[in-house]
Amino acid sequence: MSVEHNCETCPVHAEMAPLGATVEAFDRVVALAGNPNTGKSTLFNSLTGLRQHTGNWPGKTVTRAEGAFQFAGLRYKLVDLPGTYSLLSTSDDEEVARNFLLFGRPDCTVVVVDASALERNLYLVLQVLEITDRVVVAVNLMDEAKRRGITVDTRSLSRDLGVPAIPIVARTGDNMMALVGEVAAVAAGETVTQPLRSKGTPAFEHAVTTLVPMIEAAAPGIPNARWIAIRLLDGDVPVEEALASGRLAELVARQQAPDARFSRKIALQGAQ
Amino acid sequence: MSAPIATTPSDIVREAAALRRSLDAGFREEVVTSLYGEVERLTRRAVQDSGSGPLELDQRIDRIVTSRLLGLPLMLVILAVIFWLTIVGANVPSQMLASAFFWFEDLAAGWFTQLGVPWWITGFVWHGVYRGLAWVISVMLPPMAIFFPLFTILEDLGYLPRVAFNLDYLFKRAGAHGKQALSMAMGFGCNAAGVIATRVIDSPRERLVAILTNNFVPCNGRFPTLIMLATVFVAASFPPAVASLVAAGSVVAIVLVGVLFTLVVSWVLSRTVLRGEASAFTLELPPYRRPAMARILYTSLIDRTLFVLWRAMVTAAPAGAVIWLLANISPGGVSLATRTATFLDPLGWAMGLDGVILLAYIIAIPANEIVVPTMLMVYMTQGRMLEIESMDALRTLLVDQHGWTLLTAVNLMLFSLLHNPCATTIITIYKETLSVRWTTIGALMPLALGFIVTMLTAAMARAWFGF
Numbered sequence: 001m002s003v004e005h006n007c008e009t010c011p012v013h014a015e016m017a018p019l020g021a022t023v024e025a026f027d028r029v030v031a032l033a034g035n036p037n038t039g040k041s042t043l044f045n046s047l048t049g050l051r052q053h054t055g056n057w058p059g060k061t062v063t064r065a066e067g068a069f070q071f072a073g074l075r076y077k078l079v080d081l082p083g084t085y086s087l088l089s090t091s092d093d094e095e096v097a098r099n100f101l102l103f104g105r106p107d108c109t110v111v112v113v114d115a116s117a118l119e120r121n122l123y124l125v126l127q128v129l130e131i132t133d134r135v136v137v138a139v140n141l142m143d144e145a146k147r148r149g150i151t152v153d154t155r156s157l158s159r160d161l162g163v164p165a166i167p168i169v170a171r172t173g174d175n176m177m178a179l180v181g182e183v184a185a186v187a188a189g190e191t192v193t194q195p196l197r198s199k200g201t202p203a204f205e206h207a208v209t210t211l212v213p214m215i216e217a218a219a220p221g222i223p224n225a226r227w228i229a230i231r232l233l234d235g236d237v238p239v240e241e242a243l244a245s246g247r248l249a250e251l252v253a254r255q256q257a258p259d260a261r262f263s264r265k266i267a268l269q270g271a272q
Numbered sequence: 273m274s275a276p277i278a279t280t281p282s283d284i285v286r287e288a289a290a291l292r293r294s295l296d297a298g299f300r301e302e303v304v305t306s307l308y309g310e311v312e313r314l315t316r317r318a319v320q321d322s323g324s325g326p327l328e329l330d331q332r333i334d335r336i337v338t339s340r341l342l343g344l345p346l347m348l349v350i351l352a353v354i355f356w357l358t359i360v361g362a363n364v365p366s367q368m369l370a371s372a373f374f375w376f377e378d379l380a381a382g383w384f385t386q387l388g389v390p391w392w393i394t395g396f397v398w399h400g401v402y403r404g405l406a407w408v409i410s411v412m413l414p415p416m417a418i419f420f421p422l423f424t425i426l427e428d429l430g431y432l433p434r435v436a437f438n439l440d441y442l443f444k445r446a447g448a449h450g451k452q453a454l455s456m457a458m459g460f461g462c463n464a465a466g467v468i469a470t471r472v473i474d475s476p477r478e479r480l481v482a483i484l485t486n487n488f489v490p491c492n493g494r495f496p497t498l499i500m501l502a503t504v505f506v507a508a509s510f511p512p513a514v515a516s517l518v519a520a521g522s523v524v525a526i527v528l529v530g531v532l533f534t535l536v537v538s539w540v541l542s543r544t545v546l547r548g549e550a551s552a553f554t555l556e557l558p559p560y561r562r563p564a565m566a567r568i569l570y571t572s573l574i575d576r577t578l579f580v581l582w583r584a585m586v587t588a589a590p591a592g593a594v595i596w597l598l599a600n601i602s603p604g605g606v607s608l609a610t611r612t613a614t615f616l617d618p619l620g621w622a623m624g625l626d627g628v629i630l631l632a633y634i635i636a637i638p639a640n641e642i643v644v645p646t647m648l649m650v651y652m653t654q655g656r657m658l659e660i661e662s663m664d665a666l667r668t669l670l671v672d673q674h675g676w677t678l679l680t681a682v683n684l685m686l687f688s689l690l691h692n693p694c695a696t697t698i699i700t701i702y703k704e705t706l707s708v709r710w711t712t713i714g715a716l717m718p719l720a721l722g723f724i725v726t727m728l729t730a731a732m733a734r735a736w737f738g739f
Contacts, residue, residue, distance in 0.1 A: 037558065091474040119315040126307060149322040157318040198306050207291040214284045232288035233295070234303075240288075243281045 018049030034112030036083035115145035356520035362414035373406035404592020447542025449478035587638035624683035624730030690722035
């Protein structure tokens, strides 16, 4: 695993450009997750510029914001997920975030955490790591943490989590290039991550490995059967229903569909 | 495993259930515990808190504001100060507005008479519709223009999440959601707004509890009634220097009764028709912010004050017309208002009130603001709403001429807390629940409670204190 920090001397520095919502097609999809009040929106704005496309998630009154930026010749679409503390409960916000991570197949997920309240923020990070490998942790509000006498060792964090952790100050744009560089590397598969996943008791692991092949057979192409298996063992009723009604397979398909629709909308906006 | 792999979804769910049973009963807790342990370990390794950073001012304030010992009393004091400022500050402007409006009423009615317009048109337009509007504006505008900005300052400052934090413990005990404290706080402004504010509650069960109990806190339209009763009956026997304090204190007391009913009814609901546990939620205490005064004035005056006032005016105009008609159509020499009031008298007596008060509440279903003017209008023989020039005159009218006692005042305060929501709130409940059944329960349950409670107090007062 390489966690080298690209910095302002990086040759591709000049190639990072916010595109707002003007791009017609995308090379990569990046999801932005995080607790509320972590500066997620500030980061989103500074990466994409002020022209964004906002709408609702299909069937929900949860705002969906999308924007785009260009980096090293590739076009990235950034999807701002609702701010949540976990992915477990049944609120609309958490369901939207969880479904996108599970079935939207982002090429990379950035989890924004508050450096001054790392402990509270890490629950979400671990839950995201259960779902997807391709994660970069953006440790934001480093300046505020410093002011309170808190220092965060992002190297240690990165080592423990098994994914890159980049210290940033989204408000001032500090270290943003390093973050974007790492997102690009993870999305391209150049940085190989080894996400920390808690191992349960042997009985639990046995139960999981029994279920995984069954789920994969029932819903071909399912991105994360292990996660579904854990939710089933946990008695997660919405997941059970999604599986039993065949909606799980449908969800996999549907998460791609709105993407296409949104891209078209954004393309139309760009043409105006 | 040699067993064939089942591939239908229901097989998988069944298999998962079987496997779950084979696991330790506590495996779910184990998973959560290990997650928490993992997070704690990671944090210990990555974070160095030198502890040298100054304890933020925010945190120091929060230690006091959300402390177990001082949190609730401090909240009550803040509430009392807001009511006191509202009562004291609204008095003079209200009187001035009333004088101006009623001066114009007489002037305009005089013009109509001079122009030879029939008396019933003059009466209907100026002594009915206009007078209803004038009363609502002069009674409601000044207190709202003081109460709403003060409330918005607290909101902007970031105090409301602390209120939710302080009350969470109580609401949780009642089986309700801690954020119900927030929708309840909104209810003090307007119950319809409070019902909409329950959207912050995720669980449908707890949201329904919050919707059904929102009406137990008095809204802005009901405060004038409470303030008048507190001033005329409770505070009148105290020296003038402390009278306004006593009045504010009694309004706080009645608010506390409302909060008590909210908690008790939530408790009963979540143990009967809406059974379930209180769900856990994360409440972030945002940093305190310096309130932006210009924005506060704008939102509280334009968005709230004028919005509520407009709504009140829209309902007060037709209500003023109805009152005038009831009081002036007199088949057989007795006005419809008097006839209805006489018919309602026995029920009113049982509740420690009288028929006129009940009639006023029926006419005031569209908007609670016009309860007091309607009552006074029927009491007066002139057959139209009158502005009472001083509180002493009001006291003379109610006590000496119409036999009001302390029991009447107390029960009217209770009934103004416990009765059906206004029409706007009922419509809002329907829009939010999309259920006729829950809307009906939301409308009738507080009314039934109002009947029971006032009848009990009346019976007790009569048996023990000889009222």
